Amino acid sequence: MYLDRRIAKLKPAKTQSQIAADPEIPNPNMVAMIKTGASKLALDCVPSMARALKLEPAYLMHMAIEGLIAGNVAQEGIAVFGTLVIENETTWLEALREVSNETDPRLTARAWKLLFAVAVR
Incomplete structure (x- = not known):
């Protein structure tokens, strides 16, 4: 999963615990829950999670929308907004x-x- 790879890439500078302890992350368990698939990333948490993970917010929002909306609806929404440009x-x-x-x-x-x-x- 993308989040696993991103956390691994940040590991020399920032552990998963440090990411989860970021004051902008509303729930310290959120990182682990999203990583394991127990929870999906809420759209209102995208900006803070993007900052904590040093990601482009638009890219993470795109992924979060795909994760929250299933099947054709997600594809139709992506088609409306076009190719994401970071x-x-x-x-x-x-x-x-x-x-x-x-x-x-x-x-x-x-x-x-x-x-x-x-x-x-």
């Missing part, structure tokens, strides 16, 4: 628009390879 991706899009003079360039195979080389480092 903060760093927005910066990339703005740069692409600037360097292309707003020409809406097509993603060619060559451009894909260049982008991959830059993004993967």
Whole structure:
């Protein structure tokens, strides 16, 4: 699960107990309950959980909505809002628009390879 991976990634700097003890997390048991699947992340807790986990709030909100709403309804909601674009991706899009003079360039195979080389480092 994504939350498990995120907690593991933060582990050198912040343990699960430290995350759960964050003053912005309303219930210290919430992290464990969400991680084990005993509970779902409430939408009103997304901003505080995102800060505690050092995540993009929009991304965590998207995941929380998917977790709360089942099946076709979730997919229809996601279709209405479109592809989620997080903060760093927005910066990339703005740069692409600037360097292309707003020409809406097509993603060619060559451009894909260049982008991959830059993004993967």
